Amino acid sequence: MNTSSLAFLLIPFSILTYAGFEPIDDDGLSSISGKGGVTIESDIQATVGRFIYTDEGSIAINDIEIGGANKNTYFGKDWGASSHSGPKLDGSLVTIDVLSDGDLVIAGSVDPKMGGGLIDFGISTGGIELVSKDLATTTRFIESINITGIISKFRTKLDAQTSHIKTEAEFGIDDFDIDISGLNMKVENGFIAASTYFESLEDWGPQGLALQDVTAKVSFDLYADDDGLHIDTQEFKFDMQVGMVSIGDHRVGLVQLDDVNISQSSMLINGHP
Numbered sequence: 001m002n003t004s005s006l007a008f009l010l011i012p013f014s015i016l017t018y019a020g021f022e023p024i025d026d027d028g029l030s031s032i033s034g035k036g037g038v039t040i041e042s043d044i045q046a047t048v049g050r051f052i053y054t055d056e057g058s059i060a061i062n063d064i065e066i067g068g069a070n071k072n073t074y075f076g077k078d079w080g081a082s083s084h085s086g087p088k089l090d091g092s093l094v095t096i097d098v099l100s101d102g103d104l105v106i107a108g109s110v111d112p113k114m115g116g117g118l119i120d121f122g123i124s125t126g127g128i129e130l131v132s133k134d135l136a137t138t139t140r141f142i143e144s145i146n147i148t149g150i151i152s153k154f155r156t157k158l159d160a161q162t163s164h165i166k167t168e169a170e171f172g173i174d175d176f177d178i179d180i181s182g183l184n185m186k187v188e189n190g191f192i193a194a195s196t197y198f199e200s201l202e203d204w205g206p207q208g209l210a211l212q213d214v215t216a217k218v219s220f221d222l223y224a225d226d227d228g229l230h231i232d233t234q235e236f237k238f239d240m241q242v243g244m245v246s247i248g249d250h251r252v253g254l255v256q257l258d259d260v261n262i263s264q265s266s267m268l269i270n271g272h273p
Contacts, residue, residue, distance in 0.1 A: 037097030041111060044089040057133050063126030069148035070122060074174040075193065075214045076206030082114035083150055092119050102160030108151070117211065118150045127181075141182030149173040149192075152215045165222040170215040189243025192216060195259050197239040228270025235263045 045067040052060045068085030072078055082091040091114040097105045110117055128142035153170040173192040180186065193214045200213040216238040223230050238260050245252040 037095050037105075040094045040096070042090070042092070042094070045087055058131040060129045060131060061125050062129070063124075065122070065124045067122055069120040069150075071120075071148065074118075074120065074148075074150050075172065075191070075197075075209060077209055079118045079150065079211075082110050083118045083120040085120050087122075089119070089121055090114075104158040104160070106156050108154035110152075118152050120148070120150050123147045139182065141180065143179035143181040145176070145178050147173055147176045149175075150215065152211055163223060166219070167222065168217075168219040170217050172214040172216060174214070184248050186244075186246040187242055188246070190241060192238050192240050195237040195239055195261070198256070198258050228268050231267040231269070233262060233265045233267075236265075237261045237263060 046065070048064040050060055050062050051064060052058050066089065068088045068090065069083075070085070070087045072084050074083060085091055091111050093109045093111050095105075095107045095109070097107075099105060108119075110119055124144070124146045125142075126144055127140045128145075130139045130141060131137070149172050151169065151171045153168065155169075156165060156167040158165050172194070173190075176187070176190040176192075178187040178190075194212060194216045196213050197209075200209055216236065218236045219234045220236075221230075221232040221234065240257040240260060242255040245255060
């Protein structure tokens with residue numbers, strides 16, 4: 001795996017880390033506890049003007065924004081005050097702990113002061129472009145991406161003995177829209193939920209949905225060796241719907257995927273010479 005590929009994978013994580021771990025002044029120390037690990041409380045609204053990955057040519061992602069979803073209902077239901085964040089990603093507590101065997105554990109939870117059991121998020125981009133090596137040709141193949149959703153669980157562990165990173169999360173994407181200008185195509189009003197979503201929606205209606213119906217569980221193991229970067233997915237089951245697909249001036253209609261299961265799948269990422 002070459003260094004440029006590794007850097008490309010790590011930069012998004014670096015952006016989020018910088019957004020969440022800013023220099024702390026005296027007032028900010030009141031939000032940090034050192035008993036049983038370190039707990040960090042933060043409000044995040046991060047923007048990146050342009051992210052560029054260069055191999056021979058380049059791919060550029062413009063106008064990245066990471067923060068709150070800035071709305072009050074998800075999957076047709078109000079889940080409580082913690083999911084009313086406005087434009088900021090707030091209401092989260094991140095605990096960092098080193099276990100007796102040297103393992104590093106990072107766990108996220110909802111600040112009890114916020115009420116509810118969910119944290120909302122919003123991610124958006126402007127245009128995504130392909131740029132030739134001589135910079136003479138630029139093709140914008142995606143005009144914009146907009147995603148909003150909720151998170152109920154996040155934890156990750158770096159194993160001191162194996163250097164494997166195990167991550168578990170529970171999340172739902174209640175709306176995603178992608179304007180694929182390069183294909184004159186739009187994907188609108190999409191969502192990803194738990195694999196019980198469609199059945200529960202039919203049985204109970206939107207207001208009867210439970211948290212486990214709208215948040216899909218995902219767990220995966222991340223590690224590197226001489227072959228490259230491995231991503232082994234232990235569990236990921238979900239329901240998915242795209243409310244509208246448009247190609248040119250024509251609408252294709254609604255697309256549903258029920259009980260998708262990609263558990264026990266593996267991916268290997270490596271560079272080329």
